[in-house]
Amino acid sequence: GSYTIVANAFIFSLIPTAIIIMFARMKSSSPTVMIMAGIAVMYIFNALTTVMMLIADPNDLEAVYEWQVGSLGSLSWDGMPIMVGITIIGIVVTQFLSKKLNVLAAGDDMANSLGVNANNLRTIIMIVVALMTAGIVSFTGLIGFVGLVVPHVVRLFVGADNRYLILASATFGAALLVVADLVGRTIIAPATLQVGVITAFL
Numbered sequence: 574g575s576y577t578i579v580a581n582a583f584i585f586s587l588i589p590t591a592i593i594i595m596f597a598r599m600k601s602s603s604p605t606v607m608i609m610a611g612i613a614v615m616y617i618f619n620a621l622t623t624v625m626m627l628i629a630d631p632n633d634l635e636a637v638y639e640w641q642v643g644s645l646g647s648l649s650w651d652g653m654p655i656m657v658g659i660t661i662i663g664i665v666v667t668q669f670l671s672k673k674l675n676v677l678a679a680g681d682d683m684a685n686s687l688g689v690n691a692n693n694l695r696t697i698i699m700i701v702v703a704l705m706t707a708g709i710v711s712f713t714g715l716i717g718f719v720g721l722v723v724p725h726v727v728r729l730f731v732g733a734d735n736r737y738l739i740l741a742s743a744t745f746g747a748a749l750l751v752v753a754d755l756v757g758r759t760i761i762a763p764a765t766l767q768v769g770v771i772t773a774f775l
Contacts (some may be wrong), residue, residue, distance in 0.1 A: 582707035608729035643716030643769025659708030
């Protein structure tokens with residue numbers, strides 16, 4: 574059922590999270606190293622997904638492809654309580670830690686000197702984000718670039734203060750997704766263009 578899907582997604586999301594945290598804890602690590610580690614893990618998981626598709630029932634491939642592209646078309650009300658619950662919990666936790674995240678943005682040395690344990694805070698945030706991502710992706714598939722584009726756009730208007738940036742990003746991200754889905758449903762009507770394709774153009 575839905576809970577099993579989310580649980581499996583969360584458990585397996587902890588694998589790349591743990592790898593990235595491991596690189597983050599290395600003294601010689603940098604944001605570039607963390608990003609490259611994430612990309613490497615992504616390619617490994619993509620390869621495993623391809624292998625699973627090769628041995629899967631041909632009748633299931635359409636659903637797998639739709640999940641890889643990202644779509645809101647397969648959503649049902651059954652999954653909404655899980656997604657809404659996980660999202661609210663995640664936003665509350667990140668909002669509660671927003672001041673510490675502002676300190677962390679100044680660098681690990683500065684954060685540690687101000688009494689913020691940079692490694693522990695980064696670990697907590699990444700686990701929370703992994704749970705939120707698993708809770709959404711389980712139902713919508715891989716809708717890319719929303720998390721990459723939205724915060725940078727919002728930052729131009731509300732600044733870099735996470736106390737405002739987190740809530741503004743969540744609001745604008747939701748609005749962007751609704752608009753992208755609307756465009757996908759109308760631009761080549763009566764056919765539907767998956768929302769993940771629209772966001773990829775961003």
